[in-house]
Amino acid sequence: MPAASRAGSRAPKGTPRDPAKKTIPNVLQFSKEEELHAYREMLLIRRFEEKAGQMYGMGLIGGFCHLYIGQEAVVVGMQMAAQEGDQVITGYRDHGHMLVCGMDPKGVMAELTGRRGGYSKGKGGSMHMFSKEKNFFGGHGIVGAQVSLGTGLAFANWYRNNGRVSLTYFGDGAANQGQVYESFNMAALWKLPVVYIIENNRYAMGTAVTRASAQTDFSKRGLSFNIPGEQVDGMDVRAVRDAGRRAIDYCRSGQGPYILEMQTYRYRGHSMSDPAKYRSKDEVTRMREEHDPIEQVRRRLLGEWKVSEDELKTIDAKVREIVNEAAEFATHDPEPDPSELWTDVLLDA
Ligand SMILES: Cc1ncc(C[n+]2csc(CCOP(=O)(O)OP(=O)(O)O)c2C)c(N)n1
Numbered sequence: 001m002p003a004a005s006r007a008g009s010r011a012p013k014g015t016p017r018d019p020a021k022k023t024i025p026n027v028l029q030f031s032k033e034e035e036l037h038a039y040r041e042m043l044l045i046r047r048f049e050e051k052a053g054q055m056y057g058m059g060l061i062g063g064f065c066h067l068y069i070g071q072e073a074v075v076v077g078m079q080m081a082a083q084e085g086d087q088v089i090t091g092y093r094d095h096g097h098m099l100v101c102g103m104d105p106k107g108v109m110a111e112l113t114g115r116r117g118g119y120s121k122g123k124g125g126s127m128h129m130f131s132k133e134k135n136f137f138g139g140h141g142i143v144g145a146q147v148s149l150g151t152g153l154a155f156a157n158w159y160r161n162n163g164r165v166s167l168t169y170f171g172d173g174a175a176n177q178g179q180v181y182e183s184f185n186m187a188a189l190w191k192l193p194v195v196y197i198i199e200n201n202r203y204a205m206g207t208a209v210t211r212a213s214a215q216t217d218f219s220k221r222g223l224s225f226n227i228p229g230e231q232v233d234g235m236d237v238r239a240v241r242d243a244g245r246r247a248i249d250y251c252r253s254g255q256g257p258y259i260l261e262m263q264t265y266r267y268r269g270h271s272m273s274d275p276a277k278y279r280s281k282d283e284v285t286r287m288r289e290e291h292d293p294i295e296q297v298r299r300r301l302l303g304e305w306k307v308s309e310d311e312l313k314t315i316d317a318k319v320r321e322i323v324n325e326a327a328e329f330a331t332h333d334p335e336p337d338p339s340e341l342w343t344d345v346l347l348d349a
């Protein structure tokens with residue numbers, strides 16, 4: 001948006017308001033570079049996940065595989081608010097988190113196909129990947145387990161006084177686990193630097209939030225521990241970055257944990273086999289058509305920032321190239337040698 005309209009010049013008194021014009025607080029505005037960055041990052045996740053879905057269908061990926069399609073704005077917006085050195089930890093719906101942390105798409109895809117060049121040498125699969133170098137701490141298949149681990153990362157930050165913040169992601173279903181509240185208690189008691197990011201995508205497998213949760217406002221889940229919380233439009237990457245900054249600043253300044261409920265939506269099934277009887281096709285179509293996080297940015301780039309279709313096509317082509325290269329690597333890299341079966345099981349200490 002040009003600077004003049006960003007400054008928000010006032011209309012003369014008595015001018016009727018155009019109801020179609022929504023005034024977005026200045027704080028939600030992105031620069032053109034930020035819009036382009038968010039677009040690229042979200043598109044990389046989307047295309048990567050679409051490719052993973054295809055490869056699963058072709059039998060190249062086995063075991064569990066949970067796609068992040070629809071939720072891209074959450075992790076991209078949060079990472080735009082984070083600083084180098086802040087840690088990320090999440091559950092099994094983790095490919096997007098790894099990509100925004102800067103992990104190599106080839107290594108992630110090769111882990112999905114169980115190849116040597118994968119982040120866990122082909123022995124961990126979709127739910128078990130880590131990169132200490134990129135501050136990504138997994139990838140966890142036990143629902144809610146990452147919450148206590150993420151709190152532990154925050155405890156280490158506090159102990160070392162290193163100024164880092166732990167970004168601990170979990171789902172609406174995981175939010176009902178007991179260990180979450182034990183973690184909240186400790187985090188609040190010791191004022192640990194952890195942002196709890198609850199990705200409320202409305203379902204835990206086939207169970208709607210309203211069927212499983214007595215309190216569906218997840219931002220209130222820390223109330224009895226005095227942990228502040230906010231509900232955020234998790235389909236708008238600008239709203240995510242804005243709330244992310246507030247939460248991370250709060251934690252980094254030593255005031256303790258913070259909760260962000262990201263209101264988001266997953267377009268695909270829970271995992272790769274999902275009868276999808278728990279929601280209507282219309283509901284999914286409506287979300288895709290009216291709230292898609294990538295389409296929102298694309299529209300602003302074309303409209304407000306006058307970026308040409310060609311420029312966007314070049315970005316799209318580049319993203320596809322990265323994903324195709326990753327898929328190519330992941331189909332040709334050899335599988336681990338059978339002698340590797342017993343290695344990396346226990347740590348030699
Ligand atoms: C302790 C535990 N209980 C149950 C499961 C089976 N399970 C896997 S995913 C899932 C749903 C979790 O939903 P949510 O936290 O909303 O995350 P989402 O899949 O929507 O990202 C369940 C019950 C598990 N993996 N671990």
Ligand SMILES: [Mg+2]
Pocket residue numbers: 171172173199200201202203204205
């Ligand atoms: Mg969920």
